Amino acid sequence: MAGDSHRAGLSATAGASAQPALDYYLITPETGPGAFPAEGLVVEEFVFAGDHRTIGLNTARWSTDDRAWQSSAAFGRAMREDPRLRARVAAAGRTDAEAVCHRLGGGELPGEATLRECFRDTLALPDSAPLRLGPEGGSRGGHDSRVYRVLFAGDLRLPGLARLAPEVITLAEDADDPRTRIAGTGGLRTARDVFTWELRRIGPGVACCVDLTAHLGTTCDDALRPLLRSLTTAIRHAGPIPVTIERFS
Incomplete structure (x- = not known):
């Protein structure tokens, strides 16, 4: 090289060596052109072993249906296993996630310390x-x-x-x-x-x-x-x- x-x-x-930021995703609707560009938000964070390999994944989502942050290891797994759902997932920065949260009527996007408190069912990784x-x-x-x-x-x-x-x-x-x-x-x-x-x-x-x-x-x-x-x-x-x-x- x-x-x-x-x-x-x-x-x-x-x-x-600072505390890493969370990963943000937008969930786009299945409907065609003209639909609002997002119908939900996802925040995630990997859990690491001491040698920097991952041993778990934390996922929380907010949707216009629930209108509250919900911990969901099952949704985190589905994002990776279901090609149809994966096609609707778009990575985003926190600034974009904040804007979408407001536009969806979710108010102020919580700070990352508060969002981490939503992680309650860690998906164990091999x-x-x-x-x-x-x-x-x-x-x-x-x-x-x-x-x-x-x-x-x-x-x-x-x-x-x-x-x-x-x-x-x-x-x-x-x-x-x-x-x-x-x-x-x-x-x-x-x-x-x-x-x-x-x-x-x-x-x-x-x-x-x-x-x-x-x-x-x-x-x-x-x-x-x-x-x-x-x-x-x-x-x-x-x-x-x-x-x-x-x-x-």
Whole structure:
């Protein structure tokens, strides 16, 4: 991977340690053109193990039917398993979610601390310790090397990705060919760590993933959580919905 893939713009993200923001989604109606662009809101947050793999998912939704925030692990699962529902889900930032909440008659969108209090039925995700195929220690002389996979439900939407996340993913020349497995790459080098990642198709129209390789120069892995967050956010705003973050080594 060329040096221009090591994005300086991600350095601040990789070094951040602040409380992560929630993920926001708009639920659009099934009716045709002319309908209001949203009929509900969803907020989510993954639950992480100490090594940054996900072990649970919290989901809460607000709809014009219930007009109240309801915790719903079942809805979070359905967003990922039901293609028809997934097609109606659109990632949003908090500012857009606030505007839609007002327009739907839901009043002021609660603060994130209040929204987290709505999470009452966590969806447990498969959890297993990573399989190490070699000794402890980094392959490049560093302290440790790890491989993570961020799995997404849904197909890649390349126009959106090219527009929204060019600083995160450099698309392959033949990325629009559904037979191309590695659709894009990226990377980041800090003073002590080296990160590289690949955007992969898993099944046509079914799933995709980002495989992140981390070569850590010290015992500190604080850069991993915000970097995984940045990659997940970039892809989900281009269409696919994050399912889990696994650690392979």
